[in-house]
Amino acid sequence: MKRPSLVLMSMLLIFSMFLAACGGTNEVKNDPKETPKAEEPKKEEPKKDVALRVFSTFGGTDTAREAFQAAIDEFTTKNPNVKVDNDTMSANDDGFRTKVNTDMSSGNEPDLLFYFAGVDAQGFVDAGKVVPMNDILDADAEWKAGFTPSALENTRQKDGNIYAIPLTGFYEGLFVNKKLFADNNLELPTDWEKMKKAVSTFAAKGIIPLAAPFDQSHYVVEHFILSAAGPESQAKGLADGVDPNWEKGYAAMKELYDLGAFPKDAATIDLGMASNYYGTGKAAMILEGSWAFGGFADAAVKDNTTVIPFPVVPGGVGSGNDIIGGFGSGFYLTKATFDNADKKDAAIALMKHLTSPATIQKIAVANGGTPAAKVEITGLAQAAMDGFAMAANSKSINNPVDSRIAPETFSALRAGVQQVVTGKKSPADALKEAKTIEDENKK
Amino acid sequence: MKGDRKYILIFLFPMAAFMSIFLYYPFFKSLYLSFFRTKGFFDKKFVGFDNYKRLMSDDLLGAATLHTLEIMLYTVVFQVGIALILAVMVDNISKFQRFYRTVFFFPVVISGTAISLLFVLFYNYNFGLLNNILATLGLEKVLWLSESNALKAIAVPTVWHYVGFYFVLFLTAMAKIPNDYYEAAKLEGIRGFKKMTKLTIPLILSDIKVVITLAITGTMKVFEFVWVIARGQNNTEVLGTYMYKKALVDQNFGYGSTIAIYMVVLGVVLALVANRLLKSEEITY
Numbered sequence A: 001m002k003r004p005s006l007v008l009m010s011m012l013l014i015f016s017m018f019l020a021a022c023g024g025t026n027e028v029k030n031d032p033k034e035t036p037k038a039e040e041p042k043k044e045e046p047k048k049d050v051a052l053r054v055f056s057t058f059g060g061t062d063t064a065r066e067a068f069q070a071a072i073d074e075f076t077t078k079n080p081n082v083k084v085d086n087d088t089m090s091a092n093d094d095g096f097r098t099k100v101n102t103d104m105s106s107g108n109e110p111d112l113l114f115y116f117a118g119v120d121a122q123g124f125v126d127a128g129k130v131v132p133m134n135d136i137l138d139a140d141a142e143w144k145a146g147f148t149p150s151a152l153e154n155t156r157q158k159d160g161n162i163y164a165i166p167l168t169g170f171y172e173g174l175f176v177n178k179k180l181f182a183d184n185n186l187e188l189p190t191d192w193e194k195m196k197k198a199v200s201t202f203a204a205k206g207i208i209p210l211a212a213p214f215d216q217s218h219y220v221v222e223h224f225i226l227s228a229a230g231p232e233s234q235a236k237g238l239a240d241g242v243d244p245n246w247e248k249g250y251a252a253m254k255e256l257y258d259l260g261a262f263p264k265d266a267a268t269i270d271l272g273m274a275s276n277y278y279g280t281g282k283a284a285m286i287l288e289g290s291w292a293f294g295g296f297a298d299a300a301v302k303d304n305t306t307v308i309p310f311p312v313v314p315g316g317v318g319s320g321n322d323i324i325g326g327f328g329s330g331f332y333l334t335k336a337t338f339d340n341a342d343k344k345d346a347a348i349a350l351m352k353h354l355t356s357p358a359t360i361q362k363i364a365v366a367n368g369g370t371p372a373a374k375v376e377i378t379g380l381a382q383a384a385m386d387g388f389a390m391a392a393n394s395k396s397i398n399n400p401v402d403s404r405i406a407p408e409t410f411s412a413l414r415a416g417v418q419q420v421v422t423g424k425k426s427p428a429d430a431l432k433e434a435k436t437i438e439d440e441n442k443k
Numbered sequence B: 001m002k003g004d005r006k007y008i009l010i011f012l013f014p015m016a017a018f019m020s021i022f023l024y025y026p027f028f029k030s031l032y033l034s035f036f037r038t039k040g041f042f043d044k045k046f047v048g049f050d051n052y053k054r055l056m057s058d059d060l061l062g063a064a065t066l067h068t069l070e071i072m073l074y075t076v077v078f079q080v081g082i083a084l085i086l087a088v089m090v091d092n093i094s095k096f097q098r099f100y101r102t103v104f105f106f107p108v109v110i111s112g113t114a115i116s117l118l119f120v121l122f123y124n125y126n127f128g129l130l131n132n133i134l135a136t137l138g139l140e141k142v143l144w145l146s147e148s149n150a151l152k153a154i155a156v157p158t159v160w161h162y163v164g165f166y167f168v169l170f171l172t173a174m175a176k177i178p179n180d181y182y183e184a185a186k187l188e189g190i191r192g193f194k195k196m197t198k199l200t201i202p203l204i205l206s207d208i209k210v211v212i213t214l215a216i217t218g219t220m221k222v223f224e225f226v227w228v229i230a231r232g233q234n235n236t237e238v239l240g241t242y243m244y245k246k247a248l249v250d251q252n253f254g255y256g257s258t259i260a261i262y263m264v265v266l267g268v269v270l271a272l273v274a275n276r277l278l279k280s281e282e283i284t285y
Helices: A002-029 A065-078 A095-105 A119-126 A134-139 A141-145 A149-154 A178-183 A192-205 A218-236 A244-258 A271-279 A290-295 A299-303 A341-354 A357-367 A382-393 A407-421 A427-442 B002-033 B050-056 B059-091 B097-109 B112-123 B129-136 B150-175 B179-188 B192-203 B205-219 B224-230 B239-249 B253-277
Strands: A050-056 A082-088 A112-116 A168-177 A208-210 A283-289 A305-308 A322-326 A329-333 A396-398 B036-039 B043-046
Touching: A050 A095, A050 A341, A065 A082, A065 A341, A065 A357, A082 A341, A095 A112, A095 A119, A112 A119, A112 A341, A134 A141, A168 A178, A168 A218, A168 A290, A168 A357, A168 A382, A192 A208, A192 A244, A192 A283, A218 A244, A218 A283, A218 A322, A218 A396, A218 A407, A244 A407, A244 A427, A271 A283, A271 A290, A271 A299, A283 A290, A290 A357, A290 A382, A299 A305, A299 A382, A305 A382, A322 A382, A329 A341, A407 A427, A407 B239, A427 B036, B002 B036, B002 B253, B036 B050, B036 B253, B050 B253, B059 B097, B059 B150, B059 B192, B059 B205, B059 B239, B059 B253, B097 B150, B112 B129, B112 B150, B112 B224, B150 B205, B150 B224, B179 B192, B192 B205, B205 B253, B224 B239, B239 B253
Parallel strands: A050 A082, A050 A112, A208 A283, A322 A396
Antiparallel strands: A112 A329, A168 A283, A168 A305, A168 A322, B036 B043
């Protein structure tokens, strides 16, 4: 009776080996040069039917979802031979990063990909999965002239090439509810003293001063570090040692926490809930980005919001007018599509359409982002105009600190927030821990 | 017999293939990755046992293990306990048995994430249901997800979610007990509580054993409740969420895989221990 089970076991074993072998060949196949059905005999047909897949985050609750779909429809009406699969995933969690990375590393690349530039893209850029756009841009002067030069500069990768064609940019800042400040006879927190006064006053009245979660404290960490360490030091990341000024950022978080700045349940809420507190008027301030307007539930809160730069923390070397922002994302053309003669032209045409000034204008109006093209944006809410004005008048616009360090290091910085504000760790220890992880990642 | 073997293999093959692709292949791939330092998806470097060394000295992993064991305790005691009590009670009634069976089983079919979102709205400090009730009664608001309380608060939906499943298993086991046993007991004058402890429970002991093993191994998989309700903060990090954070948020697949291997080993050890402790002879009716 033992025989069949033995046979089965060995079959299983052989099968798993076979699978492992499959995995091996797959990795080799990832070589972008090897594309299926690349060189098929070309006939002088008018126009072949082409199906393109565009992956982006313009889906779910994204405010630009409809504008983006409309832009795609416009293209397919003009080019009836092209079918576009508008593949989207929400940007609210880290899930879409996983999706993009698995797609890119397993030979399932979309034809056009809307994704971050910088460290997030470094992996597939280095692996040669996407095409440098420099030549394609230069070949079409009209298209290139449509962009603001700084927007294109901003998506340049370390190797000096532009891979991502930007659409709209973003800014981050301190969103404040003007009405709550006025009702409590407070001045807007343009410096640290005013900030402290506002925090203590709101805390005493039972209004949450600053709606910020500990775990998803991305914007908290970014702003406190920028204000404490200044643009240059934050741009260096943690590569060559810890700048002692960074500690001042964490010390300032603790100072505000001790005054009652954070929500009572800051440890367990997520960013969505924090935004909910602010959007329903329960909180007076929140650190957020230009995309946040769509998420504020109460229209009155939206109307009473203005955006200001985060004030300088005690001892900080920032100017008080440095903000976080840029054109951190754009459309990539994948190598597989570029090498596919059937798809190449259609994909480039679609890319040009999606990044034309007209489309950029529509998307920017919908999501409140800074347009990457020289277009007039009208009809935006006052708060969004305030945000643009803040970005326009700022002394420096900086890429967020998480684009300078490894993801695991940024997680450690975020995890440090609760530890430091509750006094379990000193700012220096929290940063030392992050530095250790950064060094591990550099190995 | 000889001719059958071919068919046995043919019919077993689809399942064997399925298991190989979705279970064994990922497992061995994780084992392979656990020897690498990974940066995102494209870059990996062989580091030998570095990840395992890190595993040994990782305080967060130790804490996550303890939290997982704590939840395991709650599930074994309350999930299995409540399921058993409910099953005994429902088994003793003749009317509405089907109704109760449906009602108690219902949470099992709801997605864990949906239940978690529900409990987020119960526990929320500012506008949660529980604090609203307290406020209407004129009482002070409570921070339900505080550092000392959060794990217990998460254990409540975790236990509740699967009680129905074990309840149905117990009920089926009880239905298999031949009626003559009960008739004999009735003649002897044994009823009520005594009937339960002396007759019903000993007769389904092997099923209880299975359920406890299922509960123990099931806790290794707890993820969505912790992730959605507290994001692993305030002493609620369990192994599932810690692995997810390391592998997918931090994009450190090497270390994430190492944690996965650790979870497999821990799960197998716990299941073996449970089996050994609960050893009992088989009962045939």
